[in-house]
Amino acid sequence: MESYTVPFEMDGCTAKTFIKRFTGASDTLWRRIKHSGTFSINGRPAVAALSRLCAGDTITWEIPKRSHIEPADIPIDIVYEDDWLIVVNKIPGMVVHPTSWHQEGTLGNAIEGYYARTGQHWDFHPVHRLDKLTSGLVLIAKAPQAQYQLHKLGRKSFHRQYLAIITGEMEPYNGTIDLPIGRTADSIIERMVRPDGQNAITHYTTEAIGKITLPSGERQQLSLLRLKLDTGRTHQIRVHLAHEWHPIIGDSLYGGDMTFISRQALHAYKLDFTHPITGESISLKASLPSDMKKITDIAFPNFTI
Numbered sequence: 466m467e468s469y470t471v472p473f474e475m476d477g478c479t480a481k482t483f484i485k486r487f488t489g490a491s492d493t494l495w496r497r498i499k500h501s502g503t504f505s506i507n508g509r510p511a512v513a514a515l516s517r518l519c520a521g522d523t524i525t526w527e528i529p530k531r532s533h534i535e536p537a538d539i540p541i542d543i544v545y546e547d548d549w550l551i552v553v554n555k556i557p558g559m560v561v562h563p564t565s566w567h568q569e570g571t572l573g574n575a576i577e578g579y580y581a582r583t584g585q586h587w588d589f590h591p592v593h594r595l596d597k598l599t600s601g602l603v604l605i606a607k608a609p610q611a612q613y614q615l616h617k618l619g620r621k622s623f624h625r626q627y628l629a630i631i632t633g634e635m636e637p638y639n640g641t642i643d644l645p646i647g648r649t650a651d652s653i654i655e656r657m658v659r660p661d662g663q664n665a666i667t668h669y670t671t672e673a674i675g676k677i678t679l680p681s682g683e684r685q686q687l688s689l690l691r692l693k694l695d696t697g698r699t700h701q702i703r704v705h706l707a708h709e710w711h712p713i714i715g716d717s718l719y720g721g722d723m724t725f726i727s728r729q730a731l732h733a734y735k736l737d738f739t740h741p742i743t744g745e746s747i748s749l750k751a752s753l754p755s756d757m758k759k760i761t762d763i764a765f766p767n768f769t770i
Contacts, residue, residue, distance in 0.1 A: 466525055466526075466527045467488075467525060467526050467527065467528075467608075468523060468524070468525045469483075469487065469488060469523070469524055469525075470521065470522070470523050471483060471487075471518045471519065471520055471521060471522045471523075471524065472487075472520065473520045475487065475518065475520070476518075476519055476520035477517065477518070477519070478517070478518055479516065479517055479518070480504070480506075480511075480513045480514070480516040480517070480518060480524065481495060481499075481513070481514065483518055483524070484498060484513075484524075488610050489610045489611070489613060489614040489617075489741065489742065490609075490610045490613070491609070491610065491613040493609075494528075494609050494610055494613065497528050498513055498526050498528065499513045499514050501526055501527065501528055503525075503526045503527040503528075504516070504524070504525070504526045505524065505525050505526070506518070506522050506523070506524050507522055507523055508523075508525075513526070534563055534571075534573045534574060534577045534589055535568075535569070535574055535577070536574065536577040536578040536580070536581045537569065537570070537574035537575060537577070537578045538578050538582070539570065539574060539575035539578055540575075541553050541572070541575045541576065541579060542554040542556070542751075543579075544602060544749050544751055545747065545749055548607070549606065549607055549608055549611040549740070549741070549742050550604065550605065550606055550607060550611060550740070550741075551576070551605045551607060552602055552603065552604050552605070552736065552749055553572065553575075553576070553602070553603050553605065554600070554601065554602055554751040554752075555572055555595055555599075555600055555601060555602070555603050556600060556754065557597075557598050557599065557600040557728050557754055557756065558597060558598060558728065559571065559572055559575075559597065560572070560597050561573065561591055561594040561595060561603060562589070562591060562594065572591070572603065573589045573591075576589050576605060577589055585607070587607040587608065588607075588609070589605065590605060590606040590607070590608075590609060590611075590612040591603060591604070591605050591606075592604040592605065592606055592612060592615050592616070592623070593623070593625070593697070595733055596700070596729075596731075598728035598729055598731075599729060599731045599732070599733065600731075600732045600733070600751075600754045600757075601625075601627070601731075601732045601733025601734055601751055602625065602733050602734070602735070602736040602749060602751050603733075604623060604736060604738065606741075610741075610742075611741050611742060614741035614742070615738075615741045618739070618741070622738055622739050622741070623736065623737065623738035623739070624693070624736070624737045624738070625693075625694070625733050625735065625736050626691060626692065626693050626733075626734060626735035626736075627691070627692045627693075627694075627702060627731060627732060627733050627734065628672070628689065628690070628691060628692075628731070628732045628734050628753070628757075628770075629689075629690045629692060629702060629706065629713050629729075629730060629731045629732075630687055630688070630689055630690075630713065630714050630726075630730040630757065630760055630761070630764075631687065631688050631690060631706055631711040631712065631713055631714065632685065632686065632687060632688075632711060632712070632714060632721075632722050633686055633687075633688065633710075633711050634671070634674055634686065634688050634711075635669060635671055635688060635690065635709065635711055638670075638671040639669065639670045639671060640668075640669060641666060641667065641668050641669075642665075642666070642667045642669070642705040642706075642708075642709065643665075643666045643667075644658045644665060644705060644708060645658065645659060645660060645661070645662035645663055645664055645665055646658060646659070646662045646663055646665040646698045646699075646700075646701060646704050646705075647659045647661060647662030647663065654718070655700075655718060655719075656698070656699055656700045656704045657704060657708075658704060658705070658708045662698075663696070663698055664696060665696045665698045665701050665704075665705065666694070666695035666696050667692055667693075667694055667695075667701060667702055667705045668692065668693045668694075668695070669690045669691070669692045669693075670690065670691045670692075671688055671689070671690055672689045672690065672691050672765075672768060673688070673689040673761075673764075673765035673767070673768050674686070674687070674688050674689075674765075675687055675688075675689075675763075675764035675765045675766075676764060677725065677760065677763050677764045679724060680724070685722070685724070687714070687760070687764045687765075688711070689761065689764075689765050689768060690706075700718075700719075702731060703716055703718070703719050703729060703731065704719065706719075707719035707720055707721075713729045713730055713731055714726055714729075714730050714760075715727060715728050715729050715730050716728075716729035716730075716731075725759075725760055726756050726757070726760065727756075728756070730756075730757050730760065732751070732753055732754065732757055733751070734750055734751050734752075734753070734770055735748070735749070735750050735751075736748075736749045736750075737749075750770055752770060753770065
């Protein structure tokens with residue numbers, strides 16, 4: 466059940482104006498509220514489309530849940546939660562949203578299971594996604610108006626930073642990769658740098674350089690990078706680093722060394738965003754998953770997030 470009190474400055478406005486301006490509801494959500502049959506003013510049923518409000522009025526409505534995602538009892542690492550948003554530290558190997566190929570075991574199933582266990586009645590609205598094998602922070606809107614406001618603000622409303630482990634050293638140590646990315650001709654999954662691709666900009670900083678011993682006894686040089694994106698192309702970090710001849714270790718699709726880890730060593734460790742409802746600035750971090758931490762403890766023992 467959604468409930469709001471009309472402030473003095475919106476005295477006399479229509480219900481539609483109040484709901485769209487004060488709560489940030491989209492046109493689609495307004496139509497769902499209007500036709501829900503649950504709209505009321507001060508506890509009395511009312512016709513939303515015909516209602517005009519007074520300061521101090523309390524309006525309520527309830528939108529029936531529409532999610533078709535099956536709840537599942539899957540543990541999740543919740544980093545942040547309030548009435549509007551939830552941020553989860555996703556484990557590697559978990560798909561964010563159910564697809565025709567992945568109906569079970571996804572983050573969506575886990576979130577719906579969490580809602581069911583805690584008596585919450587929300588849909589699953591991921592604001593952004595991570596590759597299945599990439600770990601880290603995922604921002605999820607509980608209410609559709611929160612998702613709508615975040616998408617309306619665009620990428621400027623939230624900023625992610627990643628940690629990646631590569632072989633060798635980047636030259637220069639800190640810099641920007643500004644190269645367009647498009648599909649590889651014979652694959653629907655793989656991407657590549659190509660002149661006719663979409664604009665893609667990746668900023669990187671070398672956080673640490675170290676070595677680790679190969680099974681042969683040789684010493685392999687590794688670098689730990691911190692990365693920020695100006696764009697959000699599919700596989701952007703992975704493609705850009707591979708193009709620079711320093712693929713992420715464990716990234717079998719783009720030529721990464723598989724000796725020490727079985728998935729790309731890429732982790733979305735930091736998330737900064739402006740809360741779409743309260744306007745508060747929020748900054749969150751997620752610790753490294755165990756498979757990456759085993760490597761950093763050896764190669765970069767002085768590194769801390």
